Amino acid sequence: MSRRSKEVSWKAFLREESLPHQWCAGCGYGVILKSMLYAFEKSGLAPKDVVVVTGIGCWGKADDYLYTNTVHVTHGRALPIATGIKVANPSLKVLALMGDGDSATIGGNHLIHSSRRNIDVTAIIANNLNYGMTGGQYSCTTPLDSRTSTSWYGDPEPALDICRLTETAGASFVARTTVYHVGTIERYILMALSHEGFSLVEVISPCPTYFGRYNKMPKAPIMLNWLKDKAISIERAKNLSEEELSGAIVTGVFADKKGHSFLSRYNEIQARAKKDLEGE
Amino acid sequence: MAIPEGEIMVVEGKKFRIEMRRDRCKGCEICVEFCPKKVFEADELGRPVPVRVDDCIGCGACELRCPDFAIEVKSKGVS
Amino acid sequence: MTGKIGFILGNEAIVEGALVSGATFFAGYPITPSSEIAERASRRLPQVGGYYLQMEDEIASIAAIIGASIGGAKAFTATSGPGFSLMQENIGLAVMAEVPCVIINVQRSGPSTGLATKPAQADIMQARWGRHGDHSIIAISPSTVQECFDLIIFAFNVAETYRCPVLFMADATVGHLREGCVLRSKDEVEIINRKRPPEGLDEYYPYKADEDLVPPMATLGGHYLSRFHSSSHNEKGLPTSSPEEAKDLIKRLYDKIEKNKDKIVKYKTFDVDGSDYLLIAFGGAVRAARQAALDAKKRGLKVGVLQLQTVWPFPAEYVCELAKDKKGVVVPEMNMGQIIGEVRKAVPDAIPVVGANRYDGEPLAPYEIMKALDEVLSL
CATH class of the missing domain: 3.40.50.920 (Rossmann fold)
Incomplete structure (x- = not known):
């Protein structure tokens, strides 16, 4: 349905002239993009206040479709670049859009330390469970034993849980949902945008072209239903054993903590240093 | 139903109007599958045709779930 | 401390010069023989309202200074051989996306971890060719503590003028040398800041160059939306696979340095x-x-x-x-x-x-x- 018009409509953030987008039929990234635009509208932000940093990968193409400030960078490095932008210009709302490869595999170290640092950046991780852009190779979030173009006989490596990792590392807002649970994407992104400190929303997304096709789910509706079946809310998951949770996608808000963000802490450091200089 | 390529296809129902950007649609069939009233049927390219548009209840699921920015559902009388 | 004569390390003079240049952001990862730069930056920057970020590695360090520069700050990092190797890919990003920043390499003996505490000048070809792809680069090298101070100011000036990364190729003999240095004040030196686009344009094209081949850089959050791009891009900052646009971009990035050589070369x-x-x-x-x-x-x-x-x-x-x-x-x-x-x-x-x-x-x-x-x- 057409949305109630806020100060700035979600369409003001969209480069409509760049559509149709380059993502495959049934790719969930268009849904995540639209949900993010809805969240921008609700947040009351204007395009000039927003900086979207994208890395490399299918989700890294998102900046092509945005009317915000955009910074398209090298593979895996969106977070430290977003960190620099935010620290240099704290009035901006800085987002880092990364896929599973970008954020957690090649960029895993930055993900851990951005969480720990609690830097005031919002990470939106679109996790399609494989490297789509390069032809469907396995990533660090590919489920164990899945077939991909580089794990034809099954992926020998267990998958990384991005939300558990970042929550443990100190990220103060962490949430996960799937493209099937579409309404929650906008809700979680909106929560993340208003959060002080490092906020992260992971959205598990269908890749029918590669991950789906290699794993007997060649169409988007099949993949969405698979996500629906795999998803278990974090509340329900609390009462389940590790065995019962094997292969499940736990969804919900993993962390929502108030507390010192990097910038608020550094402001205190600056105050101390200035005092020290004056005392010299 | 004839499908004009590269144009906006507007189909009027009793209560709602469905506007479809055929030039953006990639035929993923998500709207066909997840419409609670089964308003759509896929054409030979997988692109949806709102054959039962009168059944539309205006829930907006198709618009929300469409990855291609290709569907808008509007109340009649709202431009 | 300004306007005084200091008896300081080359590495310390580099930080003092950077501050005079107006640098407000340093991101780095400790490595011998450059660590004194990080240490002094960590004390001095917060004193003047700036930021010191200790990143998780040198890849993040160069990435963070590129981000800070995009955000509007003058930013720098310092490292040595192994860290310089790690930074190469994102130095290429700064070349391509045209982001002014200064990278200090206090050279030590290599290859690999080599002789960590001992000097060398063996990264000078890496400075020229360390990145993949055709491009030109600016590298400056100090021989005294005074030059650490004076030339780092020059390094920031050319980075800002030509919207590009500048490599400051010191070495352990100079970085760890302690000698007299006149710490000039801001009023005593020429400070150049990046060119901004004029107000009132119908549309700002982030990569449309002026006659000097350098595009004005908009302030984020200001009048215009800005785009920065690591891939081949057009004047609007949108990706392109057009051979003509790709060629024009590579040629301009090369020419903006090579054709302004007479202003960049100092000897x-x-x-x-x-x-x-x-x-x-x-x-x-x-x-x-x-x-x-x-x-x-x-x-x-x-x-x-x-x-x-x-x-x-x-x-x-x-x-x-x-x-x-x-x-x-x-x-x-x-x-x-x-x-x-x-x-x-x-x-x-x-x-x-x-x-x-x-x-x-x-x-x-x-x-x-x-x-x-x-x-x-x-x-």
Whole structure:
């Protein structure tokens, strides 16, 4: 349905002239993009206040479709670049859009330390469970034993849980949902945008072209239903054993903590240093 | 139903109007599958045709779930 | 501390010069022999409302300064060999996305972890060619603590002028040297800030260059939306696979440095007029070269010294002009012979060019240069 018009409509953030987008039929990234635009509208932000940093990968193409400030960078490095932008210009709302490869595999170290640092950046991780852009190779979030173009006989490596990792590392807002649970994407992104400190929303997304096709789910509706079946809310998951949770996608808000963000802490450091200089 | 390529296809129902950007649609069939009233049927390219548009209840699921920015559902009388 | 004479380390002078330039952001990862830069930056920056970020590695460090510069700050990082290697990909990003920033490499002996505490000048070709893809680069090299201070200001100025990364190729002999340094104040030096687009444009094209081949850089959050892009892009900052647009971009990125070479190249000469022999050196090796020239004078030889303060772009035309009437050239370097290749390309074939090289982690000594000079004399 057409949305109630806020100060700035979600369409003001969209480069409509760049559509149709380059993502495959049934790719969930268009849904995540639209949900993010809805969240921008609700947040009351204007395009000039927003900086979207994208890395490399299918989700890294998102900046092509945005009317915000955009910074398209090298593979895996969106977070430290977003960190620099935010620290240099704290009035901006800085987002880092990364896929599973970008954020957690090649960029895993930055993900851990951005969480720990609690830097005031919002990470939106679109996790399609494989490297789509390069032809469907396995990533660090590919489920164990899945077939991909580089794990034809099954992926020998267990998958990384991005939300558990970042929550443990100190990220103060962490949430996960799937493209099937579409309404929650906008809700979680909106929560993340208003959060002080490092906020992260992971959205598990269908890749029918590669991950789906290699794993007997060649169409988007099949993949969405698979996500629906795999998803278990974090509340329900609390009462389940590790065995019962094997292969499940736990969804919900993993962390929502108030507390010192990097910038608020550094402001205190600056105050101390200035005092020290004056005392010299 | 004839499908004009590269144009906006507007189909009027009793209560709602469905506007479809055929030039953006990639035929993923998500709207066909997840419409609670089964308003759509896929054409030979997988692109949806709102054959039962009168059944539309205006829930907006198709618009929300469409990855291609290709569907808008509007109340009649709202431009 | 401004306006005073300090008896400080080269590494410390670099930080003081950066502050005078208006730098407010440093991101880095500790590594010998550059760590004093991080340490001083961590104290000094918050005193002046700036930021010191200790990142998880050198990849994040260069990424963070690129981000900070995009965000509007003058930003710098400091590292040494292994960290410099890690930074290469994102130095390429700064080239492509046209982000001004300064990367300090206090060179140490390599390869790999090499001799961590000992000096070398063996990253000078890496400075030129460390990234993949065609492009030009600016590299500056100090030989004294005073030059650490003065040339880092110059490094920020050219980075801001040409919207590009600038490599500041110090080495452990200079970084760890303590000597007198005039800490000039902001009013005593020229400070250049990046060009901004004029107000009132219908649409701002982030990569539309002016006549100097440099596009104005908008302030984020200001009048215009801005786009930065690591891939081949058009003037709007949107990706393109058009061969014409790709070629035009690569050519412009190259030309904006090469065609402005006369403004970027900085050098010093010592007793070159009327000399028979020429020593061409940069960085720490200049100190030994100048002493060798004095020692040679005592032997009745007329030896001049050309110090390359800007190593890249290499001033081939000037080197040729200066060397063409000499009987021979010696190129002292703390490596196996890197910049000597550029010198050989530049000078007429008839003039002998001999290297004076040391690559055991020890600083080059004047007598080693004298030995090379003797070799030239014997030819």
